[in-house]
Amino acid sequence: MGRKFVVGGNWKMNGDKNQVTDIVETLKKGPLDPYVEVVVGVPAIYLSYVKSIIPDSIGVAAQNCWKVPKGAFTGEISPAMIKDVGANWVILGHSERRTIFGEKDELVAEKVAHALEQGLKVIACIGETLEEREGGKTEEVVFRQTKALVPAIGNNWANVVIAYEPVWAIGTGKTASPQQAQDVHASLRNWLSTNVSPDVANSVRIQYGGSVTAANAKELAACPDIDGFLVGGASLKPEFVSIVNATQ
Ligand code: PEP
Numbered sequence: 001m002g003r004k005f006v007v008g009g010n011w012k013m014n015g016d017k018n019q020v021t022d023i024v025e026t027l028k029k030g031p032l033d034p035y036v037e038v039v040v041g042v043p044a045i046y047l048s049y050v051k052s053i054i055p056d057s058i059g060v061a062a063q064n065c066w067k068v069p070k071g072a073f074t075g076e077i078s079p080a081m082i083k084d085v086g087a088n089w090v091i092l093g094h095s096e097r098r099t100i101f102g103e104k105d106e107l108v109a110e111k112v113a114h115a116l117e118q119g120l121k122v123i124a125c126i127g128e129t130l131e132e133r134e135g136g137k138t139e140e141v142v143f144r145q146t147k148a149l150v151p152a153i154g155n156n157w158a159n160v161v162i163a164y165e166p167v168w169a170i171g172t173g174k175t176a177s178p179q180q181a182q183d184v185h186a187s188l189r190n191w192l193s194t195n196v197s198p199d200v201a202n203s204v205r206i207q208y209g210g211s212v213t214a215a216n217a218k219e220l221a222a223c224p225d226i227d228g229f230l231v232g233g234a235s236l237k238p239e240f241v242s243i244v245n246a247t248q
Helices: 017-029 044-053 079-084 095-100 105-117 130-134 138-153 178-195 198-203 214-221 240-244
Strands: 006-010 037-041 058-062 089-092 121-126 160-164 205-209 228-231
Touching (some): 017 044, 017 240, 044 058, 089 105, 105 121, 138 160, 138 178, 160 178, 178 198, 214 228
Parallel strands (some): 037 058, 121 160, 160 205, 205 228
């Protein structure tokens, strides 16, 4: 069976109640390609509200969570809480979490393990910085980040989407070329085939993220190993609908 295209919108720390209502209205109007899975990454404080107004056909994700069910972790939210308000996904390991909040591979892996155990689906983000790319370390970095996730995921790969997001392309307007993105996706799939299993390599969906817009989405979506997008800035705009429909 082919891999179902999956497009995530990462709203980051943007929007207010009016704006998130408008975004949901735009998504409801669509029309969204029914063969594409759509997930919106919502600020934690609006998860409940968005869940109450969005159609069930659109997944709702938290943008982070902690690694245990409850306790003295001021300011954190747990997968159990995310599920309790009806959301079913979490984005973990985003480069902003890694760079601004100092999250290391090991912590990201612990969060992924706990989120999966609790029954959430996970968008797990990986990607190299500009310095790493220019130093010829792209593969080394994305393989290392993925390797840390392997024991955390165990046999739960069906509930994981990997988002390859070169850090130099996030929020910068500098998109990876379709060839650059395809090359990394293909070598990651190859790595998964050798280090996890050919089945996982064939079935896991790998999103591309980094300055995806309506203008570049079609060309990227045509690459054989790109199975969707994780979209930041453009997910706040009506053009997100065209990005969802990029394979049409
Ligand atoms: C992101 O936040 O995951 C992202 C890819 O952002 P942008 O689309 O704005 O580059």
